[in-house]
Each structure stands twice: as structure tokens, then as C-alpha cells.
């Protein structure tokens with residue numbers, strides 16, 4: 001009969017597996033694989049490395065940040081915050097992408113596809 005005061009055997013301790021929502025996802029743009037929180041809602045979301053390379057259509061570096069009023073705003077980091085970018089479209093390595101506020105906060109950059 002088992003003594004209920006006896007602690008569990010250490011060998012039975014399971015190493016917790018990462019949450020299932022984290023999967024190895026290949027970036028749709030650069031094909032680099034990274035363990036990301038997979039969002040089925042955003043299948044064309046690019047990876048953080050690509051997000052760090054977004055530009056406008058002339059190749060000038062852009063940054064999007066969250067804005068309490070507008071959702072998000074884009075600006076040119078080389079303008080010391082004085083010059084804003086009005087569009088939600090941006091480019092990564094010449095591929096047209098667009099910025100969107102995610103359902104639960106944060107900004108997602110996705111490859112843009114024309115609606116057919």
C-alpha cells in the first residue's frame with residue numbers, strides 16, 4: 001500500500017513542453033524559420049528580422065509604432081521623429097507589405113496580396 005505522505009519520485013517530473021501555440025514557422029518572405037507564436041489569422045506575417053528592414057517605396061527606412069489614438073503610426077527614424085509616414089503600406093526587400101494592428105495588440109507586418 002502506498003504511503004500518501006511520500007513525495008513523488010523525481011523521475012516522474014516532466015519537463016514542460018513549450019506552449020502549443022509556439023511553432024516553428026517559416027517566414028513567408030525570407031524563409032527563415034523561427035519559433036513564433038503562430039497566428040492563423042496572420043499567415044503572411046513576416047518575421048522580426050524582416051520587420052526590422054521595412055522601408056517606404058523609395059527604400060527609406062520606416063518604423064511603425066503603436067499609437068493609442070490611431071492604432072499605429074509610421075515614421076522615418078532618420079527624421080528624429082519629425083516626419084511621419086501616412087500609409088500602412090511598406091516594403092521589405094522590394095516586396096509590398098502592409099501594417100495592421102493585431103487583435104490583441106501589437107503591430108503585424110504582412111505581405112500584401114491584392115484582393116481578387
Ligand SMILES: [Zn+2]
Pocket residue numbers: 027028029030031032046047048049050051
Ligand atoms: Zn523574414
